[in-house]
Amino acid sequence: MQAKEDPALHSRRSLTLRFDIPTSKTKEFWEALKQGRFVTTRCAKCGHVSFPPQSDCPKCMGGEFSWTDLGPDAKVVTFTHVQITPASFVDNDPYIIAICEFAGGPKVLAWLEGVDLPKVKPGMPVKVAARASAEGNPYYVFVPA
Numbered sequence: 001m002q003a004k005e006d007p008a009l010h011s012r013r014s015l016t017l018r019f020d021i022p023t024s025k026t027k028e029f030w031e032a033l034k035q036g037r038f039v040t041t042r043c044a045k046c047g048h049v050s051f052p053p054q055s056d057c058p059k060c061m062g063g064e065f066s067w068t069d070l071g072p073d074a075k076v077v078t079f080t081h082v083q084i085t086p087a088s089f090v091d092n093d094p095y096i097i098a099i100c101e102f103a104g105g106p107k108v109l110a111w112l113e114g115v116d117l118p119k120v121k122p123g124m125p126v127k128v129a130a131r132a133s134a135e136g137n138p139y140y141v142f143v144p145a
């Protein structure tokens, strides 16, 4: 005997996020971001530029790296308009998330602010900009160039 399938999706879960993210290996990134610079790691062995910063190269597994400036200039590769927000952003208005590519290589995902949705296009020039959360945590967004 088969159970009757309910055609609707229901959830009564609530979601609370509490986290402490260790930043000892990426301290340079966070300190640079506080100063408005956007940096990441470059593998000393093969030259691969990673984002997010990696202490071990995902391409050659080398463990030596240097810090390199990526920003601020990038271009929109693709984007989406988030109208039904996840629980942790339930107090936010709808927002745009974009994947943007830096001239130095990496593609980075972040919110795109300061532009109306109809004006956003792939190839649009943007700049990465530093922000601080209400808790004082640095984060980054893209804004029109």
Ligand SMILES: [Zn+2]
Pocket: 043, 044, 045, 046, 047, 048, 057, 058, 059, 060, 061, 062
């Ligand atoms: Zn490498």
